[in-house]
Amino acid sequence: MESTYHFVEKVIDEIAKLHQAAGQPFTRYHIGADETAGAWKQSPQCLAFIAQNDKGVKSVDELGAYFIERISTMLAAKGIEVAGWSDGMSHVRPENMPAKVQSNIWDVIAYKGYEHANRQVNYGWDVVLSNPEVLYFDFPYEADPKEHGYYWAGRATNSHKVFSFMPDNLAANAEQWTDIQNQPFEADDRIKLDEAGKKISGPIEKGKSFRGLQGQLWSESVRSDDTAEYMIFPRLLMLAERAWHQAAWEVPYQYQGALYNQSSGAFTLAMRDAQAKDWQQLANTLGHKEFIKLDKAGIDYRVPTVGAEIRDGKLFANIAYPGLKLEYRSLNGQWQTYQAGQAVIAPIEIRALAADSIRKGRSLIVN
Known part of the structure; x- marks a missing residue:
């Protein structure tokens, strides 16, 4: 319906006026294009549009592409770069798109998400990695029913996982991560052809690279500011580390x-050791220095749970961020400062x- 495009253009023009009045350049507009499933496919209007066949749309499967292409071209004519999520952008015909396009990749790496990312960066687009199993901060820190968050793409995303991300080589993360079922997975970044010999996927072309990283907090289940801060911090600090430092x-x-895969050997023992040392340095910096700054700023970052065990009647514990104090107590007793090797009677509670x-x-309760 032509009225749809008139409406969209009117909205864009009014937003442009607001930007002009505020003295803020209007250079990019994110159209969404997320989970474009095709509910319009049986629309009488759409079927008549295809039958008319004066816009080059030959089937209902091309309707989504036509819409995104036309909106993108409209934006480009106004000097505005179009942005959208990778699934909707994957339906378009690149030759019908403007030269300047941003795509946010939300495909799961373990399920060939790197293929979408590679394909779209090879179009020459600005590809922003937003992969859910590492960059969705609405996922729980740990696989525990008491931890807030969704888990459709990964059962847990703790700060160390965000820190360990290798964004410039998505497929290589198969050497250090598992999939949602906690199973090893394989990532094949090589050229693949269909039966007709046409390329269907392959590596990034030399000279091309990802534009950046974006962390997301989908907040429909977040009910307060302190919950939002809990989900964002300290993972946001790890995102900054990976985005700004290779x-x-x-x-x-x-x-x-x-x-x-987990036996291919590209992520060598020396690399793993260097990663562990970098993590220890960062974890100590946070625990001894940076968290107190967040406290002073009134940010309710996640205080980690404690790893602990009782051996021969003595309590031993550790924490992800050295420098944070630990407390323990007998159930319903008084909290006491933790000291390694303290004699206790199980069960005890520690935090x-x-x-x-x-x-x-x-x-947590330790037996």
């Missing part, structure tokens, strides 16, 4: 393509404190 331990990208010792983390 670590020496990251597996270099192989432009000829490569196959990665960590925020850097300012005011907020408390979630406690």
